[in-house]
Amino acid sequence: MERKKLLEGIEKMLEEKGSRKFTQSVELVLNFRGIDFSKPENRLNLDIALPNGKGGKEPKVVVIADADMGATAKKAGADKVLSADELAEYKADQPKLKKLVSESVFLAQPNLIGQVAKNFGQFLAVRGKMAKPLVGNPENAIKAAKRSVRLTSKGKYMPVAQALVGSENMDAKELAENIEAVYDAVKNKAGASSVKSAYLKLTMGKAVQVM
Secondary structure, eight states, rough: OHHHHHHHHHHHHHHTTTSSSSEEEEEEEEEEEEEESSGGGOOEEEEOOOOOOSSSSOOEEEEEOOOOHHHHHTTTOOSSSHHHHHHHHHOOHHHHHHHHHEEEEEEEOGHHHHHHHHHHHHHHTTTTTOOOOOOOOOHHHHHHHEEEEEEEOOTTTTEEEEEEEEEETOOHHHHHHHHHHHHHHHHHHHGGGGGGEEEEEEEEESSSOOO
């Protein structure tokens, strides 16, 4: 992916954004060739931290942990900490749970991942928000969770993957760095030769080819 062509594409996209009553997201759409995504070993399911964030309102980070790890996570910047016992309470109040899921991303103490899946799984899976294990430095993990996006492939007959890479209020250089981070993650997993083309698109805009 050439930086010059990428910047030109970003500028063209932003020039045509028009005036909206909301901040439009920027999505990267990748088309593939010579790869069968129906095979599990070929599928893309990547969590990628954007170096410049998403450009809009950051999601809240919810950490599911016991008392000790929960206290550490709270000090490290978690917006909310839930104990294992509180999972069932949220499951019993579905409007409350749906609101939490819509505005949050989730990290969990590794030994509690199973309980999170049992109680929240049906709400998290369809939104691509399954809880990730909280490992390593909690502060770094929480910061990465706020900036991370998920890219997944669509299947054998739709060799396409897309991911959020920012918003219209970011400048071209910031968007380019985010896009390159996503492309590099895909390239490392699927190989550069498998990426046929790449397009950028605002929520209400036309697709602009950048590769």
